[in-house]
Amino acid sequence: MSTLLFWALLIGIFFIGSHIEKRHYASIEKREKQQRTPILLTHTVKTPRSIGEVRFVAAGVVIGADRFKHVLSNLLRVFGGNLRPYESVLDRARREALLRLKEQAPDFDAIWNVKLETCILSKATRKQGFPKAAVMVYGTAVKYR
Amino acid sequence: MIITNVEFVPNKTIVANLGLVTGSTVRAKNVVKDFGASMKNMFGGEIKSYTELLEEARKEALERMVAQATALQANAIINVRFSTSAITEGAAEIYVYGTAVQIQ
Numbered sequence: 001m002s003t004l005l006f007w008a009l010l011i012g013i014f015f016i017g018s019h020i021e022k023r024h025y026a027s028i029e030k031r032e033k034q035q036r037t038p039i040l041l042t043h044t045v046k047t048p049r050s051i052g053e054v055r056f057v058a059a060g061v062v063i064g065a066d067r068f069k070h071v072l073s074n075l076l077r078v079f080g081g082n083l084r085p086y087e088s089v090l091d092r093a094r095r096e097a098l099l100r101l102k103e104q105a106p107d108f109d110a111i112w113n114v115k116l117e118t119c120i121l122s123k124a125t126r127k128q129g130f131p132k133a134a135v136m137v138y139g140t141a142v143k144y145r
Numbered sequence: 146m147i148i149t150n151v152e153f154v155p156n157k158t159i160v161a162n163l164g165l166v167t168g169s170t171v172r173a174k175n176v177v178k179d180f181g182a183s184m185k186n187m188f189g190g191e192i193k194s195y196t197e198l199l200e201e202a203r204k205e206a207l208e209r210m211v212a213q214a215t216a217l218q219a220n221a222i223i224n225v226r227f228s229t230s231a232i233t234e235g236a237a238e239i240y241v242y243g244t245a246v247q248i249q
Binding site for chain 1: 148154198226
């Protein structure tokens with residue numbers, strides 16, 4: 001009985017979890033199209049134009065992986081290879097964090113020297129911990145004159 | 146205080162290098178929020194309380210670094226980097242460091 005309940009719950013989680021993920025991806029793609037500025041650069045530009053305002057910006061996000069992904073990944077781990085259920089979680093976290101970084105400086109021209117840092121809030125392998133991706137991004141926002 | 150993560154401050158000249166300044170913080174949410182987060186995590190999606198935790202920890206680390214730089218009479222910090230580590234479950238440890246400088 002309890003195993004039946006477990007699987008029923010897991011299937012329910014699968015539907016809710018994939019709905020949440022789809023909605024999130026739709027939102028990410030929409031905002032990626034809308035937010036053209038500032039442009040993100042991983043280096044510093046020697047621009048002939050002089051620079052106006054400079055601001056240090058940082059953003060971060062924590063995205064959890066649902067229980068279904070957790071169980072499925074543990075199964076996939078047996079065979080090795082790509083753990084696709086987790087790949088999308090990390091992808092969403094990184095893209096979301098970059099979007100939030102852009103939102104911090106909407107009227108700036110560029111963000112220089114963008115760095116991505118993946119933080120660990122828990123070890124996913126530990127029993128009491130649950131898998132989640134915590135991403136922090138930062139850079140120097142500049143306005144060209 | 147001007148903070149940048151590049152090796153200079155645009156349009157300004159560095160007149161003195163005052164050395165490394167750092168700020169570090171280890172923060173956690175309370176047990177109620179942790180329980181809420183693990184429930185939320187059942188279905189995936191953003192865990193808002195942990196996003197908040199990350200933001201608080203980052204701000205606090207930056208504040209501590211700025212306080213150190215102010216004590217050195219610096220007016221800018223260049224080449225700032227963040228670093229993180231996991232010291233315990235559900236806590237965010239953020240370390241931020243940079244070079245305190247005087248600019249003109």
